[in-house]
Amino acid sequence: xxxxxxxxxxxxxxxxxxxxxxxxxxxxxxxxxxxxxxxxxxxxxxxxxxxxxxxxxxxxxxxxxxxxxxxxxxxxxxxxxxxxxxxxxxxxxxxxxxxxxxxxxxxxxxxxxxxxxxxxxxxxxxxxxxxxxxxxxxxxxxxxxxxxxxxxxxxxxxxxxxxxxxxxxxxxxxxxxxxxxxxxxxxxxxxxxxxxxxxxxxxxxxxxxxxxxxxxxxxxxxxxxxxxxxxxxxxxxxxxxxxxxxxxxxxxxxxxxxxxxxxx
Numbered sequence: 179x180x181x182x183x184x185x186x187x188x189x190x191x192x193x194x195x196x197x198x199x200x201x202x203x204x205x206x207x208x209x210x211x212x213x214x215x216x217x218x219x220x221x222x223x224x225x226x227x228x229x230x231x232x233x234x235x236x237x238x239x240x241x242x243x244x245x246x247x248x249x250x251x252x253x254x255x256x257x258x259x260x261x262x263x264x265x266x267x268x269x270x271x272x273x274x275x276x277x278x279x280x281x282x283x284x285x286x287x288x289x290x291x292x293x294x295x296x297x298x299x300x301x302x303x304x305x306x307x308x309x310x311x312x313x314x315x316x317x318x319x320x321x322x323x324x325x326x327x328x329x330x331x332x333x334x335x336x337x338x339x340x341x342x343x344x345x346x347x348x349x350x351x352x353x354x355x356x357x358x359x360x361x362x363x364x365x366x367x368x369x370x371x372x373x374x375x376x377x378x379x380x381x382x383x384x385x386x387x388x389x390x391x392x393x394x395x396x397x398x399x400x401x402x403x404x405x406x407x408x409x410x411x412x413x414x415x416x417x418x419x420x421x422x423x424x425x426x427x428x429x430x431x432x433x434x435x436x437x438x439x440x441x442x
Contacts, residue, residue, distance in 0.1 A: 180223040180246065180385070181221075181257070181258045181259075182222075182245075182257050183256045184256070185218070185219045185256070186219075186253045187215045187238075187245065187253050188213060188253055191211055191213060192208050192209065193209050214409050216245075216409050217408075217409035219255070219406070219409070221411060225352075226379070226384075226385055227386075228375075228379050228386040228399055228402070229403070229404060230389075230396035230399070230400030230402070230404070231243075231389045231406065232391075232431065233406040237408065237440065238406050239406060243387070246264060246387070247355055248264035248265045248267075248271050249265075250265070259274075272302075273351075274353060275354070276353070278339075278343055278346050278354075278357065278359050279357045279358070280358030280360070280361040283342060284342065287329070287331050288330075291325060291326045291327075291329075291333075292326040294330065295344075295345060298348055299348065302349040304348060312347065312348050312350060316344040319377065320340045320344050320374055321370070322340060325337050335363060336366075339359060339360070339363060339371065340367070350382075353385045354378070354384050356386065356387065356388045357389045358389065358390055358391070359375075359390070359395075360390065386399070388400060393428050393431050394427060396427070396431075397427045400417075402414070402415070403415060403416060407435070412438050412440070
C-alpha cells in the first residue's frame with residue numbers, strides 16, 4: 179500500500195536576465211524564486227491498483243514520483259510505501275520498486291543492452307535463477323531478441339523504451355512507477371507497451387502508477403485517476419466520473435483542466 183499524507187515540496191531556482199553584465203552581477207547577487215511543487219498532497223493507493231496520475235506540465239507529477247521512489251525528500255508530511263519511508267530506507271525500498279522515466283535512461287549508452295541488464299543484476303543482487311527466468315519472460319513478452327546485443331545508442335526510441343521497461347522489472351518489483359513511458363512511441367510500440375503493462379498487473383499483481391499526457395494510455399490502463407494541478411490534488415475518481423456524452427478522452431481531460439483553471 180502507498181500512502182502520502184499532507185506532503186509538501188518546494189524548490190528554489192535561480193533567475194537572471196540575458197547578457198554578460200547580468201551573468202557577472204548574478205555571481206555576487208543572485209535572484210531566486212521559490213516554486214511550490216506540492217502543496218498538502220494526500221492519497222492512498224491499494225496493492226494491485228493501476229492508477230493514472232495526470233495533470234498539466236508543472237503540476238507536480240514528477241515530483242510526486244521522485245518522492246515515492248526515494249529520489250527526493252519531502253519538506254513536510256509523511257510518505258509510506260509498503261511500510262517503508264522511501265528516502266530513509268532507500269536500499270530496501272529500491273528492491274521493491276521499478277521506475278521508468280520516459281525522458282531518462284537507466285541503460286548504459288555505449289554497451290549492449292544485455293551488459294546493462296547484467297550490471298543491474300549485480301546492483302539489485304538478483305539470484306541467478308530469478309534473473310534468468312525474468313530475462314526470458316521479459317524478452318519474450320517485449321520481443322527484445324536481438325535488441326539485447328545492440329548498444330543502447332543504436333536503438334530507436336520505441337526499442338529503447340521496451341528495454342527500459344524490461345530493465346525496471348528484472349528484480350521482480352511489486353510496484354512500478356511509469357513517468358511518460360510511451361512518449362514519442364509509434365502506434366505499434368504504444369500498443370505493445372500497454373498490453374505488457376496490463377499483463378504484468380494481471381499475472382503478478384504489480385501496482386502501477388502511470389503519469390502521462392497521452393490520455394489514451396490512461397483510458398487503456400488506469401482503473402482510477404488522480405488529478406493534480408498547481409501542486410494540489412483536485413480529483414480522485416474514475417474516467418466514468420468525468421465523462422460527458424460522446425466526448426473522446428482528450429476532450430474530456432481538456433474540459434476537466436479548464437474547469438479547474440489549470441490548463442497551460
